[in-house]
Amino acid sequence: MLVKLSLSGIKSRFKDYLVLFSGLVMAAAIFYMFEALATNRSFIKANATFSVAPFVFQFGSVLLAIITLVYILYANSFLLSMRKHDYGLFMMLGAKAGKLGQLIFLETLVIGTLSVIVGLLAGWGLTAVVGHLLIQRLDATAAHFNALYWPAILITVIFFIVLFILMALINQRTLRKTPVLKLLKSTAQPTHVAVKPIRTAVKMIGGFVSLAIGYFVMHQIGVFQLAGIGIALVTIVLGTYLIFSSLFTWLLNRLQRREKFTSRGLNNFILAQLNFRIADYNRMLSMVALLFALALGAITTGMGFQKNIQTYTESAPYDVVLHNPTAETKKAAQKIDTKRSSQYTFKVKKQQVYFVREQFDQAPLYVQKNWRKDQIIPKYQLMSGKEMTMAEAPSWQVSLRDLLLPRDFQKDIKLVDQAEFDQLSGQSHTVKAIVSTDFFANLDAIKKTTQLDQKQNHSPANYAIGSTKYDFYQIMNSVLSGLEFMGFFLGIAFLAMLASCLMFKILSGAASDRVRYRMLDKIGAQQRLLRQAIAKEIGVLFILPGIMGIIHVLFGLQMFTVTKLLPEAYHDLWLPFLIFLVLYGLYYVLTVKLYQKIVLTKEP
Amino acid sequence: MTATTIVDVKHLRKVYGKANEKQYEALHNVTFQMTTGEFVGIMGASGSGKTTLLNILSTLDQPTAGSVRINQQELNQLRGNQLADFRAKEIGFIFQDFNLLENMTAYENIALPLSLQNVSAKKARPMIEKIAQTLNINGILAKYPTEISGGQKQRVAAARALVHQPSILMGDEPTGALDSKSAKDLLDTMQSLNQQQHVSILLVTHDPFSASYCQRILFIKDGQIGQELKRGTKSKEAFYQDILGVLGRNEQTGA
Numbered sequence: 001m002l003v004k005l006s007l008s009g010i011k012s013r014f015k016d017y018l019v020l021f022s023g024l025v026m027a028a029a030i031f032y033m034f035e036a037l038a039t040n041r042s043f044i045k046a047n048a049t050f051s052v053a054p055f056v057f058q059f060g061s062v063l064l065a066i067i068t069l070v071y072i073l074y075a076n077s078f079l080l081s082m083r084k085h086d087y088g089l090f091m092m093l094g095a096k097a098g099k100l101g102q103l104i105f106l107e108t109l110v111i112g113t114l115s116v117i118v119g120l121l122a123g124w125g126l127t128a129v130v131g132h133l134l135i136q137r138l139d140a141t142a143a144h145f146n147a148l149y150w151p152a153i154l155i156t157v158i159f160f161i162v163l164f165i166l167m168a169l170i171n172q173r174t175l176r177k178t179p180v181l182k183l184l185k186s187t188a189q190p191t192h193v194a195v196k197p198i199r200t201a202v203k204m205i206g207g208f209v210s211l212a213i214g215y216f217v218m219h220q221i222g223v224f225q226l227a228g229i230g231i232a233l234v235t236i237v238l239g240t241y242l243i244f245s246s247l248f249t250w251l252l253n254r255l256q257r258r259e260k261f262t263s264r265g266l267n268n269f270i271l272a273q274l275n276f277r278i279a280d281y282n283r284m285l286s287m288v289a290l291l292f293a294l295a296l297g298a299i300t301t302g303m304g305f306q307k308n309i310q311t312y313t314e315s316a317p318y319d320v321v322l323h324n325p326t327a328e329t330k331k332a333a334q335k336i337d338t339k340r341s342s343q344y345t346f347k348v349k350k351q352q353v354y355f356v357r358e359q360f361d362q363a364p365l366y367v368q369k370n371w372r373k374d375q376i377i378p379k380y381q382l383m384s385g386k387e388m389t390m391a392e393a394p395s396w397q398v399s400l401r402d403l404l405l406p407r408d409f410q411k412d413i414k415l416v417d418q419a420e421f422d423q424l425s426g427q428s429h430t431v432k433a434i435v436s437t438d439f440f441a442n443l444d445a446i447k448k449t450t451q452l453d454q455k456q457n458h459s460p461a462n463y464a465i466g467s468t469k470y471d472f473y474q475i476m477n478s479v480l481s482g483l484e485f486m487g488f489f490l491g492i493a494f495l496a497m498l499a500s501c502l503m504f505k506i507l508s509g510a511a512s513d514r515v516r517y518r519m520l521d522k523i524g525a526q527q528r529l530l531r532q533a534i535a536k537e538i539g540v541l542f543i544l545p546g547i548m549g550i551i552h553v554l555f556g557l558q559m560f561t562v563t564k565l566l567p568e569a570y571h572d573l574w575l576p577f578l579i580f581l582v583l584y585g586l587y588y589v590l591t592v593k594l595y596q597k598i599v600l601t602k603e604p
Numbered sequence: 605m606t607a608t609t610i611v612d613v614k615h616l617r618k619v620y621g622k623a624n625e626k627q628y629e630a631l632h633n634v635t636f637q638m639t640t641g642e643f644v645g646i647m648g649a650s651g652s653g654k655t656t657l658l659n660i661l662s663t664l665d666q667p668t669a670g671s672v673r674i675n676q677q678e679l680n681q682l683r684g685n686q687l688a689d690f691r692a693k694e695i696g697f698i699f700q701d702f703n704l705l706e707n708m709t710a711y712e713n714i715a716l717p718l719s720l721q722n723v724s725a726k727k728a729r730p731m732i733e734k735i736a737q738t739l740n741i742n743g744i745l746a747k748y749p750t751e752i753s754g755g756q757k758q759r760v761a762a763a764r765a766l767v768h769q770p771s772i773l774m775g776d777e778p779t780g781a782l783d784s785k786s787a788k789d790l791l792d793t794m795q796s797l798n799q800q801q802h803v804s805i806l807l808v809t810h811d812p813f814s815a816s817y818c819q820r821i822l823f824i825k826d827g828q829i830g831q832e833l834k835r836g837t838k839s840k841e842a843f844y845q846d847i848l849g850v851l852g853r854n855e856q857t858g859a
Contacts, residue, residue, distance in 0.1 A: 259725030262712075268719060272707040519703040522664060523764070524692025525720055526685045 003103065020079055021115055026500045027071050028119020028160055033127045034064050034493045035152035037486065043144040064497065067291065069163065070284075071501050074508055076167045079108070080174060087175055101172040108171055112164030116157060123156070124148055130492060135485065145485075200246045207242030210235040215555040222562055240548055241286040248278050248544060266525060266533040273513075273537050278544075281505065285545050288502050292549025292584075295494035297556050300576040302487020304557075304566040305480040310440070311568060313473040315377035317366035319439055320446055321403050321468050322432040322453050329452045333434060335445040340435040344403070347426045352412045355400060356421045360385035366433075367392075367399045376567045388415055402467035403431045405457055439469050446470050495580065499587035502545070506538060506591055510598040517599045530600060535592050542588045550577070609673075610772055610804045611638035611661065616670035618656050618827075630656040632827040634670070640771075641802040643795070645818035647847070649810060653827040658776055658808045662695055663687045675771040692720050696765030696773040700780035702757045704749040710760045711745040717768045735763045738801070739793060755786025759793070766797070772804045773797075779814050791817045812851060816844035823850060830854070 037043065038061045087100050128147035135145070214235035217228045224231065252275050255261060262268040278285070320336070322329055342363035347354045364382035371378070388396045397413040416424075436442045450470045517530055560566035618631040630653045638644050648654040659665035660672060663679055672679045675694055682690055691697075704713050711732060718728045736742040739759045744752050749760070758778060765773055775794075779787035795817050797803045807818060815821050817840065823831040833850060835843045 263715065263719045263725035263728055264722055265719060268708065268712050269705065269716065272705065272712065276707050515703075516705055519705070520716075521688070522662070522691070522697055522699075522703070523717055523720070524688050524690070524695070526688040528685065529720070 017111075020075055021111065023075050023500060023504045024072070024111070024115035025119040025122055026496065027068050027075075028116050028156060029123035029126055030493050030497045030500070031064060031068055031159065032120055032123030032152055032156040033130070034490070035061065035155050036123070036127045036147065036149045037145075037489060039151045039155060040144060040146065040149055043146075046144050063294075064493075065159065067287065067497055067501065068159075070287065071497070071504065072163050072167060074501070074505050076108075076171065077508065079111070080171055083107075084175075084178075097176050101176055104171045104175055105168040108168035109164055112160065112167070116160045116164075119160075120153060120156060130489060200250050203242045203246035204250070207239045207246060210239030210242060214239060215558075218556055219558040219562060221559045236552060237286070237290060240289050240552075241282065243548070244278070244286050244289070244544070245282045249275070252278065266520070266529055269516075269520070270533050270537050273516075273533075274540055277509075277537070277541065280509075281541065284502070284505050285541070286548075288498050289545035289548035289552070291494050291498035291501075292545050293552035293556065295491045295498060296549055296553045296577070296580050297491075298487045298494060299491030299580055300487075300553060300557065300573065301560060301566060301569070302484045302491060303572075303576040304560065304569050305484040305487065307568055307571065308566060309473065309476045309480050309484075311377055312476045313439060313469050316467055316469040316472045317368075317380045317399070317435070318403075318433040318467075319436045319442070319469045320434045320449050320453070322434070322449070323405055323457050324429055325432055325453065326456055329449060329456060332445070332449040332452050333432075336434060336442050336449065337437045337445075338434055339437045341432065343430055343432045345421075345428050345430050346404075347421065347424050347428055348408060348411070349424075349426065352414050353400075353404065353408055354414045354416050354421060354424055356418050357385040357388070357415045358418050360388060360415075365396060365399055367395045385415070403433060405459055439473070443473075491580070492583075495583055499584060502542065503587060503591040503594070506541060507594055507598065510595055514599050521600075527600070531596055534596050534599065538592050538595060539588065542584070542591075546581075546584065608640045609637050610640045610642070610675055611636075611806065612671075612673040613637070613661070614671045616657075616660065616672065617668045618653075618660065618665070619668045630827055631660075631667070634824075634827070634829055636822055636829060638804065638806065640804055641798070643798045643805045643807070643817065643819045645807045645809060645815040645821040646824055647810060647812075647815050647821055647851075648824035652824045654808050654810075654824050655776065656827075657824065658774060658806075661806065662697060662774055663691050692717060693768065694771045696768070696770040698758065698761050698765050698773070698775040698778040700777040702749070702754075702761045702781070704757055704761055704764075706749045709746055709748055710741065710752065710763075713749070713760055714745075714763045714767050717764060721768065723768075731767055732763075735767045738766075738797070739763050753786070754782050755789060758782060758786070758790055762790070762793070766803065772806060775805065775807045775809075777809055777811070778807070779809070779811065787814070812844060812847045815847050816840050821847065823854065825854060 038058070083104065087104065090100060091097065124147055131145055131147055214232045217224055217232045217235070221228045252271055256268070256271050256275070262271065320333065322333060325333065342365070344359050344363070345356055361384050364384045365388075366380040367383040369379045369381050383392070383396055400413045401409060436446065439446065447470065450468070517534075520530060520533075521527075557566070557569040560569045614635050616631055616634040617629070619627050619629050621627040634653075634657065646654050646657065656665065660667050660679075661674070663682070667680075674690075677690065677694070679687075679690075704710075705716075708716075714732050714735065715728055718731065723731075732745075733742065736745055739762055741756060741759045741763060744756055744760075749757055752760070758781075762773075762778075773794075778794075779790055782790065791814060794805060794807075798805050807814065809815055819835050821833045822829050823833070831850060831854075833843075833846060838846070
């Protein structure tokens with residue numbers, strides 16, 4: 001009978017349960033998505049060339065587990081708040097506490113199990129789609145990447161089952177310990193928060209100092225090494241929390257005192273809402289800010305690696321070099337949108353390779369300029385045959401040697417005039433160096449041409465000492481695209497987690513807000529105003545951690561520029577930021593819509 | 605109908621339930637008027653339809669048939685935002701459970717209807733202070749609802765209902781959650797508001813003591829207005845006895 005009652009209770013609040021359920025499914029899916037990477041050792045080994053990668057992933061795992069735990073606790077309090085009244089009623093009707101305890105235990109477990117199962121399926125799909133998309137978009141070589149990965153499934157299942165059993169026990173205890181009357185009455189309403197000036201000032205100063213230390217350590221990461229990451233982590237977490245619990249409360253209070261602002265529409269109401277929200281959300285918002293920073297940071301560094309690939313690819317003077325091209329190769333080369341093409345003849349002796357000086361007067365050669373301070377990649381200048389003197393020999397000899405096939409790399413390079421060249425015995429070879437208008441736009445044609453040339457000259461397809469843009473691209477892409485893939489993947493996983501977390505926390509407060517909005521409706525606030533009030537209130541809750549997160553990222557990128565891991569980390573920042581903010585914005589819109597639906601729908 | 609009619613209800617019907625479901629008629633052909641400055645009570649047992657009537661009068665619910673005019677405005681002609689604006693301007697509302705926003709001070713709560721009409725802070729302050737003076741709550745304006753008593757809360761709610769000078773004050777069991785002392789204080793205040801400031805008051809209650817403060821009482825039973833009782837020059841106590849008599853007879857005939 002009780003089971004029946006309980007089921008009918010769920011049915012009557014199906015919508016609320018749907019929110020809860022989808023939240024849990026999301027958590028399980030994202031957790032799985034992350035673990036699919038983190039537990040896949042062969043993937044990490046194959047794709048991350050730096051030795052700290054496994055450590056980074058383990059750290060990420062722990063972080064995600066903590067976040068999931070917090071998330072589940074929110075979800076649980078939401079579940080409990082929904083059931084409290086029902087269970088109070090059952091108890092009043094004479095149901096035994098023990099029986100009810102069993103019931104809530106069972107209910108929690110059933111919801112938990114169902115959400116893990118659905119979550120795993122969703123996670124599998126999500127991992128496959130995101131993985132596939134990223135590999136395709138990035139031309140990445142994500143070796144050993146598997147969307148369906150058993151160890152990850154196992155860990156997800158164990159983790160969530162343990163969590164839900166824990167939750168079920170907590171719920172059982174709470175229900176047994178709470179007096180019936182308290183179960184029947186709704187929970188205490190949140191009240192205003194008084195600002196204590198001295199405490200706020202101390203917190204604010206503490207927050208700024210902590211953040212400053214964290215930012216400084218990140219800038220000096222070369223000095224502090226791994227300890228620096230630890231220090232930055234602690235101080236930034238602490239600083240973020242202190243700032244949230246002081247600066248924003250203080251700002252709101254300042255704003256509340258400005259009558260001109262508060263006397264317009266529902267402004268004062270929004271401020272009052274935010275005021276107690278922020279006190280309640282301190283920890284939550286700090287966590288979201290940090291997650292925001294991590295997610296944005298991951299995507300930004302991911303894109304930074306993409307830029308690295310481009311930068312280093314551009315560091316070669318020629319896109320393709322053809323050696324004694326056949327008709328087929330020439331035809332393939334015609335597909336490339338060519339900016340500049342130079343052909344040179346040479347003869348190969350036992351110890352020397354001879355080029356013709358006059359040919360370089362007609363078609364000058366790209367020679368590397370002298371290296372200057374602060375230069376990241378080599379720069380080139382054109383050099384004609386007359387300029388190729390013995391004094392400048394090393395530079396042009398290097399450039400010419402780069403045009404040859406590997407078998408001739410050890411030989412001396414000589415420059416002779418046409419007459420002398422004709423006297424030399426031996427077969428005459430040609431080499432054709434092509435510069436395209438845009439490497440990445442012509443990537444397909446360049447790839448095909450290069451492969452044909454390699455095949456015809458029997459040079460190994462993946463030789464690492466090549467000197468064309470395509471060679472550089474291949475090397476950099478194989479090293480960095482794995483990292484890039486990880487960056488994007490982690491970024492998206494973190495973002496999904498943080499946004500669902502924030503969304504859920506906000507939605508779980510919606511029930512108690514219903515009364516307030518109902519009252520405003522009764523005293524004649526227009527629906528439009530009410531909708532705006534909700535959008536503004538939630539907007540602030542989304543924007544504050546967003547701003548903090550962006551600031552963290554801007555400072556955090558120092559680590560990458562200082563260590564030269566991503567020399568141009570700050571270049572073209574807008575793109576990853578834009579992608580990220582659009583995704584974040586979508587979550588915001590979704591939260592507002594759901595909230596409005598819960599709060600403003602009139603009960604019959 | 606004269607220009608001084610503030611509430612004019614004609615042939616009001618309200619049916620709950622959709623056409624193909626079992627229907628329930630909460631109001632059946634209700635007609636009555638109320639003149640400006642009157643203090644009218646609507647009495648009835650639980651389920652008599654008095655809350656439905658009040659919801660329709662306060663534009664929170666729409667009638668199935670019939671017309672309602674408040675301050676010459678036909679409510680049927682108003683839609684969406686117009687309804688909200690009408691509520692904000694013309695009607696002051698006091699609820700049984702106060703409905704104050706517990707995260708705002710008494711002052712901010714009272715200021716809410718004014719800021720909804722975008723009255724500037726400078727203009728709002730004297731209005732709020734004046735109504736606070738009238739209701740004798742100027743000492744607690746800076747306090748939050750959790751810090752004041754039930755009676756004080758209801759005075760704050762009354763101040764919020766009156767601060768924008770609506771054409772009518774409606775009360776839905778405003779003394780329902782108060783102890784007898786606070787209830788009497790509130791009713792005395794309402795009476796003096798009515799007599800000295802000529803505020804029109806419509807009070808819905810099932811409590812005979814509250815009703816005895818009214819000048820006229822409409823008894824509603826099973827969705828219909830059955831009987832009307834006028835106080836005239838009688839004392840409050842005598843009127844109270846009359847009300848008890850009507851209630852008693854209603855019980856008898858209903859049984």
